[in-house]
Amino acid sequence: MSTKPDVSVVIPAYNRPKRLERAVRSVLDQQGVAFELIVVDDASSEPADALYQELEATGxxxxxxxxxxxxxxxxxxxxxxxxGEWLAFLDSDDHWLSGKLTRHLESLRSSGLRIGQAEEIWYRDGERVNPPKPHRIQGGDLFARSLKAVCVSSSTVMLKRELFEEFGGFDEELFVCEDYALWLNMAASEEFEFCEEPLVVKYGGHDDQLSKALPAMDRYRILAILKSFAGGSFRPREDLALKEVRRKLRILEKGSAKRGRVEAVSLCGRIASSVEGRRWNEGVDLCRSLISLWPTRP
Known part of the structure; x- marks a missing residue:
């Protein structure tokens, strides 16, 4: 592919070869936009070799x-x-509907914004469902909503590549919640475009999802928030973030006490003290210790 594409589509892949092929085909079926597809296989034990050979043979x-x-x-x-000028991400267990790239790119360009997302259709355990209200995606100022729950869906996002580079990409320390961290940091200063037409199908409920395989996900979200405080990403919106990190710590401390995790309870208290004292780097280190008490990978 010698012609510079408008959009670069990135799919991270780890096993799930059948789902990956569905995702890849949904990208290859897109028309009306010059795009390139980049699949990054994360050391799969079940690599989709035939599919990879086909992709490489077609550029x-x-x-x-x-x-x-x-x-x-x-x-x-x-x-x-x-x-490409624009980046789009697609998780290997989701897929796009026809026209995703064309319609979403048109919507973004007309908005003048640098990042946006498109409406999605949810399936859980094979049945179509309505997403819980906190996770329903939309546009505008998403900072307050993004603090509490994931309301930016990576498989629907399209953004300027320069914006991605400005924010340094995904935090590689976070094995999970790396998407929460990046979209939250962007939401602190960027308005999100929203394409109301459903253009993405999102699947959940399968056993190999990271969000199902790892316990106490809020540990990672707390770490993400504290690292953003330490880096100054939330100024001048620190009050909202402080309120939310306090809430998450209370929930995590209560759950740890209920399960008899004495060391975790102690660490939650020490992190809370660091937060109140605005000792962000100390809080980051303590949160890393908290994460180390449970497996970080399935």
Missing amino acids: HRVVRKEENTGPGPSRNLGAELAR
């Missing part, structure tokens, strides 16, 4: 990693190789 890019490091580093690697 698309497949990167095979030797070590499994999670979706964040895989997306970052794909973005580093991207040549």
Whole structure:
């Protein structure tokens, strides 16, 4: 592919070869926009070799990693190789509907904004469902909503590549919640475009999802918030973030006490003290210790 694409599409892949093929086909079926597809295989034990050979033969890019490091580093690697003005991400267990790239790019360009997302259709355990209200995606100022719950869906996002680079991509320390961290940091200063037409199908409920396989996900969200405080990303919106990190710590401390996790209770209290004292780096280190008490990978 010698012509510079308008959009670079990045799919991080880890096993799930049948779902991956569905995702890939949904990208290849897009028309009306010049795009490149970059699949980053995260050291799969079940690589989709035939599909990869087909992609490479048609000018698309497949990167095979030797070590499994999670979706964040895989997306970052794909973005580093991207040549398009715009970036779009697609998780391997989701897929796009016809016209996703064309309609979403038109909507973004007309909005004048640098990042946006499109409406999605949810399936859980094979049945169509309505997403819980906190997770329903929309546009505008999403900072307050993004603090409490994930309301930016990576498979629907399209953004200027320069914006992704400005924010340094996904935090590679976070094996999970790396998407929460990046979209939250962007929402502190960027308004989101919203394409109301459903253009993405999102699947949930399968056993190999990271969000199901790892306990106490709020540990990672707390770490993400504290790292953003330490980096100054939330000024002048610190009050909202402080309120939310306090709430998450109370919930985590209560749950740890209920399960008899004495060390976790102690660490939650020490993190809370660091937050009140605005000792962000100390809080970050304590949160890392808290995360180490449970497995960080399935």
